Amino acid sequence: MPEPKPTLTGKAAVLEALPDHPAILAIHGWNAEAITDAKFDRGELALTISKDEIRGACSALMAGGYNAFQDVTAVDWFPSVPRFQVVYHACSHKFKDVVRLKVLVDEGDATVDSITPVWPGANYYEREVFDLFGIRFEGHPNLRRIMMPEEWKGHPLRKDYPVEGYR
Amino acid sequence: MPSLPDVGTPILQVPAAEGSRDQHMVLNMGPQHPSTHGVLRLVLEIDGEIVVRLYPEIGYLHTGIEKTCEAKFYQQVVPLTDRVDYLGPMNNNLAYSLAVEKLLELEIPEKAQWLRVLLSELTRINSHLIWLGTHAMDIGALTVFLYTFREREDLLRIFEMVSGQRMMTSYIRPGGLALEPPLGFFERVQTFITNFPEKIDEYSNLLTGNPIFVNRLKGIGHLSGEDALALGVTGPVMRASGIDFDVRRDMPYSSYEKFQFAVPVSNDCDVWARYVCRLVEMRESVKICQQALDGMPEGPIRADAPKIILPDREAMKTQMEALIHHFKIVTEGFPVPAGEVYQSIESGHGQVGYYIVSDGGPKPYRVHMRYPSFADLQALETMCQGRLLADVVAVIGSIDIVLGEIDR
Numbered sequence: 001m002p003e004p005k006p007t008l009t010g011k012a013a014v015l016e017a018l019p020d021h022p023a024i025l026a027i028h029g030w031n032a033e034a035i036t037d038a039k040f041d042r043g044e045l046a047l048t049i050s051k052d053e054i055r056g057a058c059s060a061l062m063a064g065g066y067n068a069f070q071d072v073t074a075v076d077w078f079p080s081v082p083r084f085q086v087v088y089h090a091c092s093h094k095f096k097d098v099v100r101l102k103v104l105v106d107e108g109d110a111t112v113d114s115i116t117p118v119w120p121g122a123n124y125y126e127r128e129v130f131d132l133f134g135i136r137f138e139g140h141p142n143l144r145r146i147m148m149p150e151e152w153k154g155h156p157l158r159k160d161y162p163v164e165g166y167r
Numbered sequence: 168m169p170s171l172p173d174v175g176t177p178i179l180q181v182p183a184a185e186g187s188r189d190q191h192m193v194l195n196m197g198p199q200h201p202s203t204h205g206v207l208r209l210v211l212e213i214d215g216e217i218v219v220r221l222y223p224e225i226g227y228l229h230t231g232i233e234k235t236c237e238a239k240f241y242q243q244v245v246p247l248t249d250r251v252d253y254l255g256p257m258n259n260n261l262a263y264s265l266a267v268e269k270l271l272e273l274e275i276p277e278k279a280q281w282l283r284v285l286l287s288e289l290t291r292i293n294s295h296l297i298w299l300g301t302h303a304m305d306i307g308a309l310t311v312f313l314y315t316f317r318e319r320e321d322l323l324r325i326f327e328m329v330s331g332q333r334m335m336t337s338y339i340r341p342g343g344l345a346l347e348p349p350l351g352f353f354e355r356v357q358t359f360i361t362n363f364p365e366k367i368d369e370y371s372n373l374l375t376g377n378p379i380f381v382n383r384l385k386g387i388g389h390l391s392g393e394d395a396l397a398l399g400v401t402g403p404v405m406r407a408s409g410i411d412f413d414v415r416r417d418m419p420y421s422s423y424e425k426f427q428f429a430v431p432v433s434n435d436c437d438v439w440a441r442y443v444c445r446l447v448e449m450r451e452s453v454k455i456c457q458q459a460l461d462g463m464p465e466g467p468i469r470a471d472a473p474k475i476i477l478p479d480r481e482a483m484k485t486q487m488e489a490l491i492h493h494f495k496i497v498t499e500g501f502p503v504p505a506g507e508v509y510q511s512i513e514s515g516h517g518q519v520g521y522y523i524v525s526d527g528g529p530k531p532y533r534v535h536m537r538y539p540s541f542a543d544l545q546a547l548e549t550m551c552q553g554r555l556l557a558d559v560v561a562v563i564g565s566i567d568i569v570l571g572e573i574d575r
Binding site: 128 | 235397399507511
């Protein structure tokens with residue numbers, strides 16, 4: 001049984017407890033203001049990044065040893081404000097670790113900078129988030145629907161989209 | 168609601184890459200093409216026989232599994248995960264179960280962990296067998312298909328024996344396993360893995376020395392290690408590009424750290440390297456299975472958590488408390504503490520990741536499945552650009568795509 005890991009909430013607590021974490025070193029060293037919130041829970045580090053800094057944060061993370069892109073997805077916290085949370089996962093082969101970055105997005109301005117220029121692999125994942133959540137990615141080379149038919153109305157993974165029946 | 172961008176086939180919107188547009192031809196391949204392994208549609212821009220650009224059009228198999236998960240109890244999601252990567256159901260069950268167990272902070276008995284490893288490796292062999300048979304068939308070597316499906320039949324019978332289902336097993340569940348393995352199960356697995364290395368030699372004899380097969384595979388579908396990492400490619404395709412990383416070894420789960428096995432890596436970066444890596448992986452899986460059989464610990468196969476795991480049938484019919492738990496779990500599900508986790512495992516195709524968000528209720532708030540074929544498909548254009556149209560079929564076979572896990 002692995003020893004239980006403490007849960008740390010808040011930027012100050014995480015920075016104090018994990019000053020040597022490679023992901024924190026990479027992003028905090030690049031721009032100390034970019035991290036707005038942090039959480040260490042169940043052995044996983046999640047950093048909330050301010051919306052305008054995500055592309056830079058991903059570059060910094062890649063330079064800091066997180067070489068393998070994993071995943072982009074989103075969570076709809078309807079009816080909370082801000083409504084959406086875009087989630088990025090990056091894996092480091094060197095540190096054998098996965099880090100999670102989060103960006104909070106408002107429904108009124110559901111736009112985030114695309115990270116496809118940093119990680120070309122994010123291309124399809126961002127298209128999927130756009131298709132199923134309706135979040136737009138600025139600077140994406142080919143932002144079209146990927147799963148649903150092109151003429152589809154609505155975004156199925158939003159919480160106000162019904163599971164059954166007609167939309 | 169944001170407005171939709173312009174729709175239409177991208178090749179017709181973007182100006183031609185090089186040369187005059189008139190000399191280029193747009194060719195549609197699929198979605199019903201036999202070599203596209205499902206319903207994959209490729210739009211190819213070709214100059215004579217040379218591929219200039221390639222756009223995969225996916226979504227024909229989209230069933231909204233992630234949306235459906237949000238409407239089900241945690242235990243009801245398990246059968247849905249079978250249907251995502253339908254060639255490796257146990258690996259899907261395992262990834263999902265590990266993620267839920269991480270949320271619950273549940274300790275799993277050792278025997279269950281070892282059985283999970285055993286079944287996960289058998290699933291990997293199953294997945295690789297289908298890849299080998301269909302890949303060889305795409306190249307024109309029809310015979311191998313019959314041999315690999317002969318061994319796959321043995322494996323499916325093993326799965327049927329242990330779970331009652333050949334393909335959609337739902338055997339690995341949050342908290343442990345569904346049932347004790349039946350009498351004679353371990354002997355049957357032993358017989359299979361004793362005989363299997365000879366069978367790999369048999370496939371190898373048919374293919375590795377076959378000049379037609381070798382010439383079709385060597386030097387095509389080049390993907391550099393940097394490209395593989397940038398495009399999110401994982402698994403055997405990444406390892407065939409010289410990146411030495413395997414989740415089983417480097418971020419072990421389900422007591423994989425107790426097993427000794429080699430991770431095949433090749434620096435050739437081509438379709439042939441992927442073929443060789445997967446053949447070696449099958450041999451290594453056999454070794455892991457043998458270690459799991461030899462050292463199989465005794466003990467329970469489910470965690471001691473009566474409010475999460477369904478009680479035994481016998482207990483449910485004789486004990487009041489077990490009956491109450493059974494009723495509660497079936498009708499109300501079990502609450503999972505709020506939080507979010509990401510669990511990666513190594514499936515037959517590469518790195519599978521389950522991202523689960525819980526709001527504290529009995530249904531997952533969000534389940535996101537990261538499947539390797541989705542990322543691999545992005546690398547298809549890089550691998551095929553500037554090469555012959557006929558090689559596209561070999562390259563698709565080499566990345567071993569399953570449309571079920573791409574479209575979800």
